[in-house]
Amino acid sequence: MSDGLIDLAAKVRAIPDFPKEGILFRDIMPLLQDPTTLREAVDRIVEYGTGKHVDIVLGAEARGFILGAAVAYGLGAGFVCARKPGKLPFDTVSAEYDLEYGTDKLEVHADAVTPGQNVLIHDDLLATGGTARAKIDLVEKLGGKVVGMAFLIELAGLKGREKLQGYDVFSLITY
Secondary structure (H helix, E strand, C coil), X not given: CCCCCCCHHHHCEEEECCCCCCCEEEECHHHHHCHHHHHHHHHHHHHHHCCCCCCEEEEECCHHHHHHHHHHHHXXXXXXXXXXXXXXXXXXXXXXXXXXXXXXEEEEECCCCCCCCEXXXXXXXXXXXXXXXXHHHHHHHCCCEEEEEEEEEECHHHCHHHHHCXXXXXXXXXX
């Protein structure tokens, strides 16, 4: 496991005005490209999840899939995808969340989580907390228990944690 000495933030590229003017995009691809920082990020999230008796890691489309599956492997857990509507081939349940202008939805297969399973929710980014809250709603609709929420990056100024009160939230990098 990790000794926590590697600076993961040094491998996150800041791209101004993407995807639109005024946004500072945090690009995790350099971190994922480097084998040392990729391993460090996965190991640190696995360390966070160890002892939580995780049955399922739920990763969100699309960058949440990248580390989520590796974390599930490291924890000896299964992996579930939360996707945009119409992307999953089986019966689904959905949860709606607010965007800056309007709403969106996430879906999981109706059998993705069984009642009583412990679920670790993972995503690359915690911003306003809307998609994270939707993932909680999906897990709880299916009878699962959210035992933790692990993010690679948290944009603290957007106050996403406020929507996640009562849940254990862990972030590797905070801006």
